[in-house]
Amino acid sequence: MRIVLLLALLLASTPFFAQSNDEKQIKAIYDKALTDGKAYEWLNYLSNQIGGRLSGSVQAQEAVEYTKEELDALGLDRVWLQPVMVPKWVRGTPEFAYIETKPGLTTNVPICALGGSVSTPDGGLKANIIEVQGIEDLEKLGKDKIAGKIVFYNRPMEQTLVNTFAAYSNCVDQRYSGAAEAAKYGASGVIVRSMNLRLDDYPHTGSMGYGDTPIKNRIPAAAISTKGAELLSTTLKLNPNIKFYFRQNCKQLEDVQSYNVIGEITGSTNPKEVMVVGGHLDSWDLGDGSHDDGAGCVQSMDVLRLLKETGYKPKRTLRVVLFMNEENGLRGGNKYAEVAQTNGENHVFALESDSGGFTPRGFSFDCSDENFEQVLSWKGLFEPYLIHLFEKGHSGADIGPMKNESIVLAGLVPDSQRYFDHHHAENDTFEHVNKRELQLGAATMASLIYLMDKYGTVPSQKIKG
Incomplete structure (x- = not known):
């Protein structure tokens, strides 16, 4: 009788300890982002030292070189450039x-x-x-x-x-x-x-x-x-x-070569299952592209850094992808999906941030009902950080070409009330990005990546965590 009672108590306490471990990891991610985040520093350079990054421009190439250098400095397992031909349209006077x-x-x-x-x-x-x-x-x-x-x-x-x-x-x-x-x-x-x-x-x-x-x-x-x-x-x-x-x-010129910038942490137990987090590196030329989509790029870069800095070792291969040419062609997103299919890569999850660097509210998911139910079971973990919106809908333009029957696609959903004040305009500039809001977005993305990696998507769920 005593043994039966002990087993019952042990089984009852298991979800609590699992939940407690998740809470600790997510708190560590938010604490690190808010006290030692790098996203704002990276965005400052992209916006104020490089500026608007229209596809095919000198500034776009400078952004490719800068972000690759910063990803190299993070000590990832692999960093590389993926060539892609992009349109070159110039505004002129x-x-x-x-x-x-x-x-x-x-x-x-x-x-x-x-x-x-x-x-x-x-x-x-x-x-x-x-x-x-x-x-x-x-x-x-x-x-x-x-x-x-x-x-x-x-x-x-x-x-x-x-x-x-x-x-x-x-x-x-x-x-x-x-x-x-x-x-x-x-x-x-x-x-x-x-x-x-x-x-x-x-x-x-x-x-x-x-x-x-x-x-x-x-x-x-x-x-x-x-x-x-x-x-x-x-x-x-x-x-x-x-x-x-x-x-x-204005004038349309011949296509030129550019690049997607990719960094990777190899998975420890399921390295052939790939999870992507990213944004688009190009922008329009009127402002400096801070919200659209410098914010998404630097948040995605910081996701991998935050997981490394908090000591988390991913089970699956995590990639940050900075896509080129979302604004006027989607060539980067299409090229990434094409190469992944050619190489026979198994992408199980992709998360994009392309709605500005404003206060995060939650996520929008393009996935099966079973995967969405799993996501909803994690809502309580996000509530302390005022993340409440979990809905089915659009994920992101750049990750859209990867869609198939099994992959889970997601998009970060920040507060959108001010986004179109700046979207594609001269006032999409660095001073309109709030440092704390940007860092909260990076932490929210890293937390979802952590949970998706730990528990897996439903079709490939082999590890219970």
Whole structure:
């Protein structure tokens, strides 16, 4: 009887001790990140010494060399560069635009070329302007009302959506496909309201595409600041015959070679099972890319350092991957997935940070119901750090090409209310990143990596921890 009672007590206490060990490890990760984090220091150099890192630029190459050097210094088992061909689009001289209400009577407005756009004629482009709320309005208006004019897409991000990424998704089609669609109706150019929830004077760039539009039929596309868009819309209502002028001399050059930067800690017991944590190293050129996505890169680098510094020895192979060319091509993410498949690598988990360096709230998972249930069982471990959001949904653009039936994909979800104030704009700069928030994000990511490594994903769960 005494032996039975002793066994019962032992079995009852096992989950407590397992939970206690996890709590200790996660606390050690957060403590290390908040007192001796490296992410902010690395971001300072990327942002202030290198700056904006447009794919194919000198700055992008400098970022490749710098991050490889820093990963080498961490004493990882392996650090290497993975070659990838990337597009090289250059902005050229600063863009210029004005609203002309009468000949000689003009008001300047802030614009910027959209990434991938063609230039205007050398002397600029001036034409009457027609406002629409989206691509679907073009068919209603028809070619007679559009031909020769500049189409002004003015659908704003929805203010009532608390999930600002949903608000972004609901109107980003006019930025990406607006020029290709307007060209079908004979438009001479397009101006797109910036994807921004607040009113300010910062135009926000971003990727756009022409689809199968012949080169000779491609028209220039630019973003206008939200305040500029409001002014233009109001002025049009008062006088539909106003003209709009803009000038830009951007250019698409030949593809150039760049690199994904990869660092690895080899797994101690399951080295052939690979877990990835990463962000994208490229950025747009208007700011210095601190939130998008310097923050995600330095957080991912610090994940491996935090695990090493707290004495954790991973069972599975952990890789940090700094992807190149997410912004205007996703070439880095596609190349990484292609090489992994060619080499027959078994990726079981991937985590991306590409939503800014703001206060972490939780994670979004693209995985099976069984794996999601396992994640939900860990919620209590994150509660002391105010991490509460665990949902199924989008993970990350760069890790998306790795998706298959068994892998678990996840994205860090920070508070998003300020993200689109800076996204793809001149004010995406280092001073807008809070050191403590950035470090909390790195610790939150490291904690999830720790748990995923210790317990494994459900299809490959061989070690109970």
